[in-house]
Amino acid sequence: MGSNVYIAGVGMAVVGKHTQVSLRDLAAEVVLKAIESSGNEKPDAIVVGNMLSSLVEQENLAALIADHAGLRGISGIKAEGACGSGGTAFLAGYSLVSSGLFNKVIVVGVEKLLERPTPDTTRGLAYAADADYELIYGISFAGLNALVMRYYMNKHGVTREEMGWWAVMMHENGYSNPFAQLRKKVNLETVIKSPIIADPIRLFDACPLSDGAAAVMLVSEKHKKIADTPVRVAGIGNALDSPDLSSRYELDRFLAAYLSTRRALKMAKREIKDIDVAEIHDAYSIVAAISIEETGFSERGKAPKDWAEGRFR
Amino acid sequence: MGSNVYIAGVGMAVVGKHTQVSLRDLAAEVVLKAIESSGNEKPDAIVVGNMLSSLVEQENLAALIADHAGLRGISGIKAEGACGSGGTAFLAGYSLVSSGLFNKVIVVGVEKLLERPTPDTTRGLAYAADADYELIYGISFAGLNALVMRYYMNKHGVTREEMGWWAVMMHENGYSNPFAQLRKKVNLETVIKSPIIADPIRLFDACPLSDGAAAVMLVSEKHKKIADTPVRVAGIGNALDSPDLSSRYELDRFLAAYLSTRRALKMAKREIKDIDVAEIHDAYSIVAAISIEETGFSERGKAPKDWAEGRFR
Incomplete structure (x- = not known):
């Protein structure tokens, strides 16, 4: 090495x-x-x-x-x-x-x-998806994640309230962070009644630009x-999934998060239970849920229940 | 290491x-x-x-x-x-x-x-230049290189004919390369009388898309x-210059080509005279001239005279 x-x-x-x-x-x-x-x-x-x-x-x-x-x-x-x-x-x-x-x-x-009008940025963010197989239909990243969120909530019986606690908790974290963009606390009602962006994704399920x-x-x-x-740096891991959702092995799994976590842990000679702090990518609350499960902090389909119970505070 | x-x-x-x-x-x-x-x-x-x-x-x-x-x-x-x-x-x-x-x-x-209309690609290629200091004036990469070529030819007393031999020689190389895009030989007259793209850059001074x-x-x-x-891989080198021409130490020098060549040679424990084959970036013939000089294959201002005399055949 x-x-x-x-x-x-x-x-x-x-x-x-x-x-x-x-x-x-x-x-x-x-x-x-x-x-x-x-x-x-x-x-x-x-x-x-x-x-x-x-x-x-x-x-x-x-x-x-x-x-x-x-x-x-x-x-x-x-x-x-x-x-x-x-x-x-x-x-x-x-x-x-x-x-x-x-x-x-x-x-x-x-x-x-x-720097640019929001529609331009939304279009640009979609360059992370598959131009030939997905963008051609006019879908945005919010739309793609809405498909995943609906599928996940139905499959695992996750409620709107359980999903909503993620935004409440993340706003609490941001409140005391001098580098954060949104430094105000929100309550569950505000989150679950916020405007719909791409059903079931609401405003507070999505990160700001x-x-x-x-x-x-x-x-x-x-x-x-x-x-x-x-x-x-004790360990580092990186992995690639397919960019287009339709080619994924399962719609509610992130192969890249699963593999990269295990590679980093193996290199560091550590297990997930040894980890005290994690920064989870949460462009949308559904992305946080699946990432938490793929890394191994929660069982599959259980992350929203775990965070609603305050496990990650 | x-x-x-x-x-x-x-x-x-x-x-x-x-x-x-x-x-x-x-x-x-x-x-x-x-x-x-x-x-x-x-x-x-x-x-x-x-x-x-x-x-x-x-x-x-x-x-x-x-x-x-x-x-x-x-x-x-x-x-x-x-x-x-x-x-x-x-x-x-x-x-x-x-x-x-x-x-x-x-x-x-x-x-x-x-994949896109030529004006879009030309605009895209200009993203390599400085959006805030150069592109804002509407200049393209051909325009920027035309400035450098004019300056270089005046400064070093290089003739149109001498510059033109680069395209003649490169087309000879491409003629026998099954992977080349333009597999036909051209003569000097064709090169120096080809249509102007951005004076003094003519069609055959520029690479095709x-x-x-x-x-x-x-x-x-x-x-x-x-x-x-x-x-x-005996050696590798890489270096960064300023993207905008106006900030360069000298308009007809490529600091990045100079430094990266020396780094690669040092790592390989070799000198430029030990090198048998080089692939020079020649988006425009002026880019080839300056690159050949910065790597050390020619004296400054002499590359076109050297290639016109057949030194790199």
Whole structure:
């Protein structure tokens, strides 16, 4: 195996609407924060995680952001993996360090989803689905997830109230997070009576559109001393499912979440019961439910009951 | 340093107009060829190099292509670096193997530039430039390169005839290549009298739009036996310049080509005079000239004189 990889510093911008800040500004801000918090040493390479800069007619983000952050001449990659672009970039950055090719690599994720009118962004987000088999019918990501949510609730006998507790709990978490976009608590009634986006998905079942950025500095064993408290990456996992729902083995399963969790745990020599904190992708509450089950925190069909009972607080 | 990395197999599609073949078909074809030519063993991961799938409203290419090639469940990254997306993907694939994270990684580059009307593709290609500082003025990539070509020819006293020999020579190379898009020889008069695209760039100074794909299977030391003739990657280099021309240190220099060549040579413990074969990026003949000079094959301002004299035949 390759060398150990450590997180030496981090940078994060407030998630929200940044109409006065360009993509490059938002990204450079967190890159410079991550560099500053890891001893102010210049990185050797940058990996940029991004899916939708094509909406603002900009590719070549590794060069764009490195240059704007004063890092011209370093090496770089833009990594994309739809909603998992941040994790994909982390995998690329991890391997650039672990391979010994580079000692200090900045991994930065950035999106500007509020730069364009909402219909354009909705259309862009659907690029994560299958253009030939799904988008041709005019379906959006909300529509696709609505199909999955209806199927899941019927199959497992999950109630609207049980699903709704996820949004209540996530808003509680956001309330005390200075980087969160929506910093207000909501009650169950507000969630389950909020406007329908794509039945049964309601407003509070869906994440808001955001502008945001976050960065980490990854370093090799011999450079971990640049950090006050270097954090070793114990394990990492990544897996691909089919983009189109109709090809999935089961409509209410995420093969990629299942496999990637097990790969990361195996590499870290840990089991799911050893994990204290998890950040679950919850673009929609149904995505959170299935992800929690695939990782192994809940039995299949039981995540909403578990969170309604307060198990993940 | 990490482990050695070997090329165990390759696959390539004929470059040209593939209106009846989708992006996923074109990519899967060369992925399967590369797998077949390296002992038919399933890869652990895929890296897809692509810049412009957003034109056909499709991202998430690692999942899309892996699934279509029968590789669901493996790990994957889409890597983008504008016109250098193929090399960027190779860097990501190299480090995934060298780090020991994976033993067999497919790296595939694919573009479908003839799927949309030419004005859309021209606009899309300009995403490699700087949206905020350049595209806002309506300039295309041909326009940007025309600025550089005019500056370069004036500065170094290079004639139209000298520049033109590049296209003559490249068409000779393509004539005997079964994968080439334009398989016909041209003479100097045809080149220098061809229609103007963006003065001084003429038709034969510019590459055609293409659909195409190519793949390599990269493997670790212990898996190199799956290939009949594994080829060790002796060195690799990558570097970022500013995307916008106005921020460059000099208008007729490519910092990225200069630095990446030196990094690859240093890693391989070689000098430029040791190199027998080079594939130079020549989207425009001016790009070839400057790239040849930055790599060190010619003195600055001398590449067109060198190729007009037949030095690179």
